[in-house]
Amino acid sequence: MNRNNLSLYIYELAWILPSIAIPVGMLVAITLSAFALGIHLPGAEGRLDPAKLDSTPPFDRPGVRQVGPGRYEAVVIGQIWRFTPNEIRVPAGSEVTFIATSRDVVHGFKIQDTPVNMMLIPGQVSKLTARFERPGEYLLVCHEYCGTGHHVMFGKVVVEPAAQGGSR
Amino acid sequence: MNRAAPASTLENRLAAYYIAIGLLALGIGGLMGVLQALEHAGINLYPYLYPVLASYYHGLTYHGVMMVLVWTTFFISGFLIFVAAHSLGRPLASPGLGKFTFGLMVAGLLLAGWPIATNDATVLFTFYPPMRAHPAFYIGLTLVVVGTWLILLNLVLTYRQWRAQNPGVRTPLPAFMALVTLTMWFIASLGVALEMVAILIPFALGLAPGADPLLARTLFWFTGHPIVYFWLLPAYISWYTMVPRQVGGKLFSDPLARVSFLLFLFLSTPVGLHHQFTDPGVAELWKFLQAIFTFGVFFPSLLTFFNVTASLELGGRARGGRGWLGWIPRLPWSDPSFTAQALAMVLFAFGGIGGLVNASYNVNLVVHNTMWVVGHFHLTVGSGVTLTYMGILYWLVPYLTGRALWSRRLGLIQPWLWLVGMGLMSFVQHWLGLLDMPRRTMVGSAAYLPLRPDWQALLPLVGVGGVLLFVSGLLFFVNMVLTLAASREPAQVEIPAAEALHGPEAGPAVLDRWRPWLTVALALVVLAYGPVLGMLAASAAFNVRGIRVW
Numbered sequence: 268m269n270r271n272n273l274s275l276y277i278y279e280l281a282w283i284l285p286s287i288a289i290p291v292g293m294l295v296a297i298t299l300s301a302f303a304l305g306i307h308l309p310g311a312e313g314r315l316d317p318a319k320l321d322s323t324p325p326f327d328r329p330g331v332r333q334v335g336p337g338r339y340e341a342v343v344i345g346q347i348w349r350f351t352p353n354e355i356r357v358p359a360g361s362e363v364t365f366i367a368t369s370r371d372v373v374h375g376f377k378i379q380d381t382p383v384n385m386m387l388i389p390g391q392v393s394k395l396t397a398r399f400e401r402p403g404e405y406l407l408v409c410h411e412y413c414g415t416g417h418h419v420m421f422g423k424v425v426v427e428p429a430a431q432g433g434s435r
Numbered sequence: 436m437n438r439a440a441p442a443s444t445l446e447n448r449l450a451a452y453y454i455a456i457g458l459l460a461l462g463i464g465g466l467m468g469v470l471q472a473l474e475h476a477g478i479n480l481y482p483y484l485y486p487v488l489a490s491y492y493h494g495l496t497y498h499g500v501m502m503v504l505v506w507t508t509f510f511i512s513g514f515l516i517f518v519a520a521h522s523l524g525r526p527l528a529s530p531g532l533g534k535f536t537f538g539l540m541v542a543g544l545l546l547a548g549w550p551i552a553t554n555d556a557t558v559l560f561t562f563y564p565p566m567r568a569h570p571a572f573y574i575g576l577t578l579v580v581v582g583t584w585l586i587l588l589n590l591v592l593t594y595r596q597w598r599a600q601n602p603g604v605r606t607p608l609p610a611f612m613a614l615v616t617l618t619m620w621f622i623a624s625l626g627v628a629l630e631m632v633a634i635l636i637p638f639a640l641g642l643a644p645g646a647d648p649l650l651a652r653t654l655f656w657f658t659g660h661p662i663v664y665f666w667l668l669p670a671y672i673s674w675y676t677m678v679p680r681q682v683g684g685k686l687f688s689d690p691l692a693r694v695s696f697l698l699f700l701f702l703s704t705p706v707g708l709h710h711q712f713t714d715p716g717v718a719e720l721w722k723f724l725q726a727i728f729t730f731g732v733f734f735p736s737l738l739t740f741f742n743v744t745a746s747l748e749l750g751g752r753a754r755g756g757r758g759w760l761g762w763i764p765r766l767p768w769s770d771p772s773f774t775a776q777a778l779a780m781v782l783f784a785f786g787g788i789g790g791l792v793n794a795s796y797n798v799n800l801v802v803h804n805t806m807w808v809v810g811h812f813h814l815t816v817g818s819g820v821t822l823t824y825m826g827i828l829y830w831l832v833p834y835l836t837g838r839a840l841w842s843r844r845l846g847l848i849q850p851w852l853w854l855v856g857m858g859l860m861s862f863v864q865h866w867l868g869l870l871d872m873p874r875r876t877m878v879g880s881a882a883y884l885p886l887r888p889d890w891q892a893l894l895p896l897v898g899v900g901g902v903l904l905f906v907s908g909l910l911f912f913v914n915m916v917l918t919l920a921a922s923r924e925p926a927q928v929e930i931p932a933a934e935a936l937h938g939p940e941a942g943p944a945v946l947d948r949w950r951p952w953l954t955v956a957l958a959l960v961v962l963a964y965g966p967v968l969g970m971l972a973a974s975a976a977f978n979v980r981g982i983r984v985w
Contacts (some may be wrong), residue, residue: 275937278745279691286737290730293791297726301797307717307721308796315977347984371982373563373648375804379871382800384711388648389565389979393715406883410804410873412559414566415490415982418881 309385309393312366317389320344320370331355341424343367345374345387348416350407355422356388358400359429364396375410378424386411412428445530446520449537451835453513454828456541457506458915461821464501465908472860472901474879475894489554491877496551499560503816505544505665508579510824512540512586514669515613516623520674521611521930528592530814532585540582547575549889555735557985559875561655563636564646567981570639577631580624587617605939606947608689609932611675613761615696616668622956623704626657638981647975649716650968656707664703664732666816668689668696668921670823673776674743677827679933680764681773684750687742689935690942695742697946698735700726700957705963712799721967722796726892728963729794736787743780749936771846775826783819786811789865804875807868810861818857822850825911832918833926840926841917845910852907860900863893 273335287409300306315415320326329351334340339361357363367376369387377384381397399405409420467488470480474491481491488494500616520527527533550569558566562573594606594614606614634651679686686692708725711717751762767773789811792798802808802936833840840846872878872890883889945951 275688277687279741282741286734286741289737290733292540293795294727294730297795297797298723304797306797308712308719308800311716311718314716314974314976316976343873371985372566373652375806375873377871377873384800384803385715386711388652388715390647390976391649391715392830404886406871406886408871408873408876408883410876411494411563412495412875415492415557417492417875418877419441421881421883 285333306382306431307395309395312392312394314390315368315392317368317370320368325366326368331357331363337361339363341365343376343422344370345409345413345420346377347369347372347414348409348420350376350409350420350422353407354425356425356427357406359426360398360400361426362396362398363424364394367393372413374413374420375408377408377410379408380404383406384410399424402426402428426433442855444520444526445533446516446527447835449533449833450513450517452537453509453516453540454831454835456544457509457513457818458828458912459499460505460509461835461908462912464498465905467498467501469901471498471854471907472898472905473869474877475901476896476898477879477894478898479879490985491880492559493554493557495875496557498558500547500551502821503662503666504560504579507816507820508583509540509544509917510667511616511665512583514672514824514827515590515617515830516586518609518672519593519613519670521824522607522613523593523597525593525597526597527589529589532589536582536585536589539585543578543582545575546571546578547573549575554985561659563655564635564638564648564651565979565981566589567639570636573631573635573639577628577636580628580631583617583624584621586620589638590614590617605944608686608692608935608939609672611693612668612672612676612696615700616665616672618953619668619700619703619956620665620695622960623658623665625657626654626707626759630654630658634977638977643977644875645977645979645981647971647977649714649980650971650975652711652714653708653968654716656710656799657704658969659709660707660710661703664699665814666820668699670776670779670820671696671739673823673827674739674780675746676933677931678743678773678776679746679868680748680931681770681830682747682750683753684746684748684933686933686935686937687745687749688937688941689939690937690946691738691742692935693939693942693946695735695738697952698738699732700952701959702732702735704734704956705959706794708963708967709794709796709799712796713803715970717967725963726794726796730791733787733791733794734752740784746933747777769843769847771840771843771850772826772829774847775829775850775853776823778854779819779822779826782814782822782854782861785861786814786819789814790901802868806864806872806874806958809874810864810866810868813857813861813864816979817861818853820984822853826850828915830928830931832915834928834930836919837926838918838922839924841914841922845914849907849910849914852903852910856900856903856905858896858900860904860918863896867893867897923976 315323316422329342329344331341339357341355367387374387384391384397400434405424407422487706550572556568556572558568621935630651638646675692706725708722709729751765754765756762756765
């Protein structure tokens with residue numbers, strides 16, 4: 268190998284090593300943050316028959332219920348072109364687990380300013396948990412194309428000041 | 436190889452025909468795009484377009500299908516045939532197969548296009564079941580995919596003929612890259628092919644009681660991420676093997692270029708689940724595994740960034756550039772082909788960085804299915820890829836037609852206007868995504884738009900960016916049409932073929948072997964997808980009935 272080729276190798280190596288280190292470093296940061304902060308993605312929660320939702324718990328009774336001190340469960344059905352229920356009320360400081368599915372086509376489920384972002388797929392159960400500290404209205408939108416009325420499909424999570432408490 | 440009129444070989448003719456169809460799709464897609472941008476800005480033109488466009492989503496289906504399925508695939512088909520044949524210096528092994536393949540792909544396109552035109556396939560380019568389009572839509576798209584396999588077959592046969600006559604010679608870099616691109620795509624496209632044949636076509640024909648939407652999505656994204664490398668690698672072929680010549684320099688390192696393409700062969704496919712991070716029914720473990728591979732596939736793009744930039748620097752210095760950055764202004768900024776591709780690289784770099792966010796297992800929750808993603812792919816496929824293809828066409832159309840480019844000046848304004856229009860539009864789209872605005876939505880008419888004054892303040896900028904982009908596209912088309920119709924000057928064009936500073940013989944001979952690399956590629960796919968697809972198939976229930984929601 269002549270001198271010229273050697274210097275080319277050195278340039279290449281000087282780029283390749285950081286090019287490996289950068290993605291590896293990012294991956295480590297993501298892994299640590301995901302597991303240290305306990306951030307979860309939707310996982311395998313079991314299947315159901317979307318034609319029989321009305322007789323399949325918990326989707327036979329969509330709505331919000333308290334499951335413990337400061338802990339709520341919101342069971343939501345997406346269908347063209349609405350969410351049932353389309354308003355979810357919880358007191359500030361609650362931890363809410365959203366359990367949702369679709370009655371017909373694929374829908375989206377994203378709540379403003381939270382990490383709740385999931386797909387609703389007919390036949391599958393989607394589940395994510397979020398804490399709501401700040402009172403206010405949080406927009407829930409369908410973010411997957413679901414037909415000509417897609418842009419009217421939305422709901423709200425209403426977080427009430429803690430003193431009032433209560434659930435629907 | 437200076438000449439006024441190029442030889443009318445079959446390869447050149449096929450390239451011209453494929454690219455002409457691709458350009459038609461780009462034109463239709465562009466018209467649809469500006470309508471969407473205007474709608475976002477509060478100017479809803481759809482009522483005036485009925486029934487040509489029955490709804491916003493009818494236009495959106497056109498936009499997606501024409502841009503990312505037709506424009507890309509047809510340009511790539513023509514370009515790779517051209518590149519491989521010229522780089523190996525021989526005609527296609529089977530001219531008959533070449534013509535048949537073209538006919539098959541056009542037939543597939545017409546079959547798929549008809550129900551789109553009649554509003555019977557308004558399912559967007561992702562066609563997620565249980566939305567059910569007309570069967571011709573699925574059958575037509577399947578034929579187009581089969582056509583791409585036949586192109587691979589023809590090029591492999593051509594390569595084997597070349598190899599028999601050139602034992603021990605390193606495969607010319609452009610041909611090597613064309614073959615890797617199509618081989619990667621073959622592996623990747625098995626997912627969507629299986630989705631079509633096993634799920635969607637029987638479902639659309641009424642032969643199956645229903646579909647399994649999650650299994651179908653998973654097969655779709657098996658193909659749906661690597662398809663972006665199918666679009667990107669032909670642009671990289673130009674950046675590696677042509678642009679260095681166009682700037683008067685050399686490719687910095689040929690072996691490093693081959694390594695990066697082989698890494699794309701390995702890592703493009705076992706990453707599709709990062710589009711399904713938010714899907715239920717797939718365990719987090721598999722999503723995480725594929726997130727790791729997704730970061731892996733960033734590596735060959737970083738190698739490309741280095742190698743291409745170093746090649747540009749060699750060119751700029753050969754043209755008298757001095758100092759750390761002094762080589763940049765010396766690059767041939769008066770050449771539309773170079774300028775378009777250089778600006779494509781700039782926009783693509785931002786797209787790549789944003790893509791890391793999408794790939795990030797948990798951070799993805801912030802941006803999934805928001806306008807952020809729309810901003811992202813307008814920088815990648817919409818700029819890095821499309822603007823590069825336009826840059827290629829600034830020399831390839833004159834080469835194929837023998838007519839000089841109609842206006843160099845227009846060809847220089849066009850990419851800069853693209854940079855400004857796309858820069859503005861995609862920046863605002865990323866921003867709106869961080870503000871939770873959903874993608875694939877007629878947002879100007881959304882029932883919840885009044886609740887989001889923050890979106891309303893930004894949306895007009897999407898319209899401004901979209902219109903600038905549309906004007907840029909118009910300038911490109913005017914230049915192409917007038918080159919064909921009004922250019923009187925004969926073209927003085929050669930196919931740019933870059934030499935390498937660090938040539939192919941500097942790399943190990945194993946880089947030219949196929950079997951070990953194909954084995955690694957398939958093993959990674961089986962590792963990343965085998966268990967997931969196995970579990971989904973074992974529990975599959977084809978019971979979700981089809982529905983028309985448009």
